[in-house]
Amino acid sequence: MPVHELLNESIDVQVEFSGKRVHPTHVHWGKREYVMKKVNLVHATNEGEKRIYYFSVSDDSCFMKLRLDTGSLEWRIVEFYSE
Amino acid sequence: MSRLILHIDFNSFFASVEAQANPFLRGKAFAVAGKGKGRIDREAGAIQGRRTSIADLSHSRSVVTTASREAKNLGVKTAMTTWEAQRIIPNxxxxxxxxxxxxxxxxxxxxxxxxxxxxxEQFSVDEAFADITTVAGDKFGAIxxxxxxxxxxxKSIGETCTASIGIGPxxxxxxLASESVKPNGxxxxxxGDAEIFVASRSLSDICGIGRRTEKRLKSLGIFTILQLRSAPIDRLIAEFGPHTGQFLWDVSRGIGDDTVTDSEGDDPxxxxxxxxxxxxxxxENEIHNNLLALADMVAQRLRNQNLFATHVNVFARYEDGGGSGTSATLPEATNDxxxxxxxxxxxxxxILDLDRGIRLLGISATHFAHHIPSLIPEHSDRYRRCITALDAVxxxxxxGAWHRASTLNTIFLERVSGWHYDHE
Incomplete structure (x- = not known):
C-alpha cells in the first residue's frame, strides 16, 4: 500500500538556480537525503504579506510537496507520497 | 463574416492538476474531494511532528468534485458522495x-x-471562451x-493537464464542440454545418438545457434536437417564457450569442x-455563529475591493433537501x-424551520455602491477604527488572523468548487 501523508515538518533543501527559477534538488529530511529528479509543478500563494511557494517534486520512488516561506526562508515538507 | 469563438475546457481538471503535481497518481483511479486541505496543513503545523494519512481522513458529507479518467471509466462521477464513490471502487x-x-x-x-x-470570458475555474476572430482569421488559422x-x-502547466477545445461561430x-471530443480534442x-452538428447532440448536451428544462421538454413530447427544431416558436414561448423560449428555438438551429465579454477587471x-x-x-446559536462568521468573510472581501453593498441575501438548505432564502435592503451602503x-x-x-436541520447556510452582498457612505449611525468611530486595524492585521x-470571540469555534474548510475559489 502506498503511503500518502499530510504533514508539516522543517527540512533542509538544496536548490539550483536557473535564470529566475529555483529547483529544489536535494531534500534532507530526518536522517535521509532525497535526490529530487523532477519539479512537476510550482504554485504560489499569499499568507498575508508573506509569499509562500509550493514545489511539487519527485524522484523514482516518492513525491514531496515542499513549502518555502519567502519571509523566513524556511522550508517545510507538507505532503509525502511513497509507493 | 461570422466570428470565431473558442471554448476551452480542461479534462478532469482538479484530478489532472493533482496528477501533474504527483506523478505517482498518473494512470490510477482516484478522486478529489470537495473540502480542502488548507485547514489540515495548518493544524498539522500547529502540532509539530503530527502526520495525517490521507487514507484516514474523514470525507463525510464531501462530494467528488473530480474523478480521474480511470475512476470515471469505472463509474465514479462528479458530484457523487465520496461514500457512493467508494462503494463503486473500494479503497x-x-x-x-x-x-x-x-x-x-x-x-x-x-x-x-x-x-x-x-x-x-472565464466561464468557470477550468473553462473559458475566447474571441479569436482577429488572431485566427479563418478555419485553418483557428485550428x-x-x-x-x-x-x-x-509548456506552462505540464503534460498531464489536457484540455478539449471547441471552435464555432x-x-x-x-x-458543444469542445464537449464532443474528450479528452484532449x-x-x-x-x-454551414451548425444545424447538422447540433442535431447530432442530445438535449442534455446543450449548455442552458438543465434537468428541469429537459424534463419539461420531454413532457411536451420533445426528446431530440430535431423535435425541438420543429416546435413552433409560439409554443416554446408560451411554455417557457419569452427568454428561454427564444433560446430553445435558436439553439436547436445552432444560433447563439457570439459576444465574448472580457471579464478581466470587472466589478463583481x-x-x-x-x-x-x-x-x-x-x-439558533449555531445559526448566529456561523452566519456571523460567513458575513465577516463577505465583509472583508468587500472592504478589500472597496465595495459597499446595499442588499444582503441569506439562504439555508435543509437536511431533507428543501431550502429557505430571503433578502433585505440595507439602510445604507455598507461593508461591515x-x-x-x-x-x-x-x-x-x-422563515427558518430549525426542526428540519440546516445543512447549508449562505450569505451574499449585492447591489454595490461606489461611494463611501456617510456616517453609519449604528457603529461608533471607535468600532470603525477597530475594523480598520483588524483589516491591517x-x-x-x-x-483568518482574527476572529470574533463568538466565532472562534466556527471553522470553515476551503472548498473546491467548479465555479470559484474561496480564497480569491
Missing amino acids: LPIIPGDPRKYAEVTHRFLKILHEHCDAV LFAQILRSNII NKVLAK ITFVDI KSVGHSYTFPHGLET GLTLFEYGLRSLLP AKRFGT
Whole structure:
C-alpha cells in the first residue's frame, strides 16, 4: 500500500538556480537525503504579506510537496507520497 | 463574416492538476474531494511532528468534485458522495482538494488566452471562451491557434493537464464542440454545418438545457434536437417564457450569442459565501455563529475591493433537501460584517424551520455602491477604527488572523468548487 501523508515538518533543501527559477534538488529530511529528479509543478500563494511557494517534486520512488516561506526562508515538507 | 469563438475546457481538471503535481497518481483511479486541505496543513503545523494519512481522513458529507479518467471509466462521477464513490471502487484514494494549487493553473491558462485573444470570458475555474476572430482569421488559422494554445498549456502547466477545445461561430456551438471530443480534442464547427452538428447532440448536451428544462421538454413530447427544431416558436414561448423560449428555438438551429465579454477587471455583481456543514445545525446559536462568521468573510472581501453593498441575501438548505432564502435592503451602503449579519439574520430567522436541520447556510452582498457612505449611525468611530486595524492585521498575517470571540469555534474548510475559489 502506498503511503500518502499530510504533514508539516522543517527540512533542509538544496536548490539550483536557473535564470529566475529555483529547483529544489536535494531534500534532507530526518536522517535521509532525497535526490529530487523532477519539479512537476510550482504554485504560489499569499499568507498575508508573506509569499509562500509550493514545489511539487519527485524522484523514482516518492513525491514531496515542499513549502518555502519567502519571509523566513524556511522550508517545510507538507505532503509525502511513497509507493 | 461570422466570428470565431473558442471554448476551452480542461479534462478532469482538479484530478489532472493533482496528477501533474504527483506523478505517482498518473494512470490510477482516484478522486478529489470537495473540502480542502488548507485547514489540515495548518493544524498539522500547529502540532509539530503530527502526520495525517490521507487514507484516514474523514470525507463525510464531501462530494467528488473530480474523478480521474480511470475512476470515471469505472463509474465514479462528479458530484457523487465520496461514500457512493467508494462503494463503486473500494479503497478508492480520495484526495482532499487543494484550491490554491488549482487557482495557479487557472491563472496560467487565462494568462495564455489573454496574451493572444481579442477577448476572454472565464466561464468557470477550468473553462473559458475566447474571441479569436482577429488572431485566427479563418478555419485553418483557428485550428492552428488551438494547437499552439495546447502546446503553450503543456509548456506552462505540464503534460498531464489536457484540455478539449471547441471552435464555432458562437458560444453555444463552441462549447458543444469542445464537449464532443474528450479528452484532449480539437473540434471545429463551421457555420454551414451548425444545424447538422447540433442535431447530432442530445438535449442534455446543450449548455442552458438543465434537468428541469429537459424534463419539461420531454413532457411536451420533445426528446431530440430535431423535435425541438420543429416546435413552433409560439409554443416554446408560451411554455417557457419569452427568454428561454427564444433560446430553445435558436439553439436547436445552432444560433447563439457570439459576444465574448472580457471579464478581466470587472466589478463583481455579488460577493458571497456559503458552507455545507458536516452535521445539520439545529439551534439558533449555531445559526448566529456561523452566519456571523460567513458575513465577516463577505465583509472583508468587500472592504478589500472597496465595495459597499446595499442588499444582503441569506439562504439555508435543509437536511431533507428543501431550502429557505430571503433578502433585505440595507439602510445604507455598507461593508461591515456585523451589519450584513444583523439584517441577514433578522430576515432569515422568521422563515427558518430549525426542526428540519440546516445543512447549508449562505450569505451574499449585492447591489454595490461606489461611494463611501456617510456616517453609519449604528457603529461608533471607535468600532470603525477597530475594523480598520483588524483589516491591517488580516492584510499582514492573512485571512483568518482574527476572529470574533463568538466565532472562534466556527471553522470553515476551503472548498473546491467548479465555479470559484474561496480564497480569491
